Every structure is written in C-alpha cells, then in structure tokens.
Amino acid sequence: MSLQLLGAWVAGIAGAVFIVLLWRSASVQPKGVLYLTEGEGTLSGRWRLAYGELGEELTVRCDYLGPWLIGLWVGPERLWLWPDSLPRESHRQLRRLCHRAGR
Structure with missing residues (x-):
C-alpha cells in the first residue's frame, strides 16, 4: 500500500x-508581428511592441526551408512558421527572401 x-x-x-x-x-x-528588412544579403527583423512601436533590430537567419514549414532564428529565439501562421502572400515573400540559389 x-x-x-x-x-x-x-x-x-x-x-x-x-x-x-x-x-x-x-x-x-x-507573439505579434515581425517586420523583416533585407540588406546586403542579410535579413533583419523587428517585433512590433505592445504600443505599436518597433523593438530592437535583430538578425534573422533561415536554417530550414521546407515545403510547408520555415525555421527561423530571430536573434537568439527559435521560430517555426507554418503556412497558417501568416497570410499567404507574406508566406510567399518570406520564402523568396529565405531561398538561396543553388541550395
């Protein structure tokens, strides 16, 4: 017992x-909206904060670009994006930004 x-x-x-x-x-x-900018072969992003202003600029690196899933490092954080995580056109634009020719 x-x-x-x-x-x-x-x-x-x-x-x-x-x-x-x-x-x-x-x-x-x-949680929230990540704004990406492309410059000289690198991606950087800024999170929109609670009151609408943009946070600090972070390095964004795509290390997985599958047929549906996108794996990003946003600064020190890991972020997985599914197609339903963002609007369709935004998903396509992100895939174009992350795709490297010859990969």
Missing part, C-alpha cells in the same frame, strides 16, 4: 513539473 501511495505521489509531482514546463515553453513563444 505504501509503494502505491509513493508511486502516486511521484507521478503527481512529475505531472506537475511537466505541466509547468509545458506552460513555460508556450508562454515564452514570441
């Missing part, structure tokens, strides 16, 4: 830790 109680207690703690980690990872995901 005490082993079952101990097992239930450990499972409860593990479940609580999992829920906290899941909530934390979801809450730190960037």
Whole structure:
C-alpha cells in the first residue's frame, strides 16, 4: 500500500513539473508581428511592441526551408512558421527572401 501511495505521489509531482514546463515553453513563444528588412544579403527583423512601436533590430537567419514549414532564428529565439501562421502572400515573400540559389 505504501509503494502505491509513493508511486502516486511521484507521478503527481512529475505531472506537475511537466505541466509547468509545458506552460513555460508556450508562454515564452514570441507573439505579434515581425517586420523583416533585407540588406546586403542579410535579413533583419523587428517585433512590433505592445504600443505599436518597433523593438530592437535583430538578425534573422533561415536554417530550414521546407515545403510547408520555415525555421527561423530571430536573434537568439527559435521560430517555426507554418503556412497558417501568416497570410499567404507574406508566406510567399518570406520564402523568396529565405531561398538561396543553388541550395
């Protein structure tokens, strides 16, 4: 009986830790509009902040350009974009910016 109680207690703690980690990872995901600019072969981006002003300029690097999914590094943050993450024309423009000839 005490082993079952101990097992239930450990499972409860593990479940609580999992829920906290899941909530934390979801809450730190960037939200909002990212404005990209292209200059001399590099991409840079700025997030629109809560009051409409633009944040600091960050380096943007595309390291995965699949048929549907786009993987970006925006400064130190990892960002995955699905086609439903942004309007269709914006998705096409981003794919054109990230595509490198001969790749």
